[in-house]
Amino acid sequence: MGVNERVDDTVYIGVDIGGTNLRSALVDGSGNILEMKKDKCRIDLGARSAAETLAAQCLGLARSAEDRGLVLGAIGVGVAGKIDKAAETVVFSPNLPPLDGYPLGIELGKRTGSPVFMENDANVFGLGESFAGAAKGIDNWAGMTLGTGVGGCLILGGALWEGDGLGFCAEIGHVIIQPDGPPCACGSKGCLESFSSATALVKGAKRLVREGGMREGMLFELWRENALSADTIYECAKKGDGPSLSLFETMGWALGVAISNLFSVLGIRHAVIGGGVSAAWDVFIGPLEASLAHSISMLDPELAVIRRSALGDDAALIGAARVAQIGLRGQAK
């Protein structure tokens, strides 16, 4: 037990850096959010401005902790992209380019006086769902976050699996599902991300309109209004629009193949799916389960457990706080 775990009144701050919002939360040692702060992410003002906003949120939460008679342990930060944990630096952030190369962790530490630990967003999701969400009590599972891209995490033996520490791990979005499939942003073809992300839905809709010669219908109208998005396509699917449903069928099919492969290789049977696009659960879970049952020969499909994220947006905050808790424990060893 680390020095900071002797008392039950230690709390942590979890920080979620998204393209839309900067959020921080005070989280207790059991994963309950006590208080949350949120500001618009004005990344156009630069990395330093973002760090200042986050520091102000954290200092506010730290004061709140003190008022409550609680002890602040550390700050955990989740951010999309490649992180250099040792240097507390964002190496490459696809959605927030001004952060590239910025020593966010160090700056936040200076401004708050607290230890800061960083982790990528998919791993933060994994830690959050493991600690207090859909995967609580499950030792081995694979996680997928469906958003602009597809993120992934692996929890093995109850801990985040980090592989050889090569700077990438659990890149489930870049598992190849169909070698001659659509081009992926990563440069390869037929990756899961090219079938099962928001980007894939929009691209798929455009393909239906342009190559399919669509001249009417819901997707055509959205296309004409330049209003195609995962959300709007989902709205059409919910209304029973065939072409929109077919896009979610493809999404579910690819997820089923990917999960089948993960289960066969890892000898596991649990997966948790989160991220913004998981809101469309009702229109892709059927095709996903059918595809999984069709693909997997090693496991009785009845034993497969595919869960939707239980924490939603809170996974990022609770998971980031968990990064702080685990980081502090590691340091105290």
Add this chain to the structure above:
Amino acid sequence: MGVNERVDDTVYIGVDIGGTNLRSALVDGSGNILEMKKDKCRIDLGARSAAETLAAQCLGLARSAEDRGLVLGAIGVGVAGKIDKAAETVVFSPNLPPLDGYPLGIELGKRTGSPVFMENDANVFGLGESFAGAAKGIDNWAGMTLGTGVGGCLILGGALWEGDGLGFCAEIGHVIIQPDGPPCACGSKGCLESFSSATALVKGAKRLVREGGMREGMLFELWRENALSADTIYECAKKGDGPSLSLFETMGWALGVAISNLFSVLGIRHAVIGGGVSAAWDVFIGPLEASLAHSISMLDPELAVIRRSALGDDAALIGAARVAQIGLRGQAK
């Protein structure tokens, strides 16, 4: 340290049960084979007869150990198929059906008076190569054995990864490479095994002859003589026969995609390939490496390390002895 490891003179017996031969070896604690015994596998005489042959080999090796002033620790048994380790029973052995349901470990223990530990052949390969072969000193790696089928193993954190203990794990042969690919024996389509096994080579050659309308050439002659096998097709490929080379190109291509996916998911960069068909290394490693470089976007292909089994047939014996060593250590805890 377990009670049986206090002294350096403890040795182990590794048993390899193959369709052709029954082999046992006396192996020291560092993975050196001291002595080996081999008999034809007359599985047509039944499981009991096989157990008697193996017991005779083990008793001979035990006497030899005694003569050498060494202490026999335990016996480890490797066998293709699904093993119930707790019951020391072969649940299902595709190549040796008479073993199905036979409590081989218990029978061998009764006849020899030694503790017996069982493991499937792909995992035994992994333990052997980790302990004394191509993967010595490598903490995280994926193994593939190319034979009638394609076996797999995962070594994570220096230990055999066993997943949830569902009775399957590291089924790399049943990772789907191409969802609309050739049918696989497992019931699915486009599995690695349907591209990269001895069976796939022979099926591929037959397809070239029948569907490709082949009327002459090396593969046609082999087909006419009913002499198609991985070995004979490899002989043709070595002589530069184009159709034969194309079959190994497909094999290498599929292995490259599979390894790319394993590396992306696990965040690792080492793989070891063994099994009988790995003898054709020179004709598939080029296509494999090209396919891996083409498929993987997360890792600099220069950092990927694909090694051929260093122990060959001995991996099964050394790995089985390692199963005994680890099993005994576990018991002594």
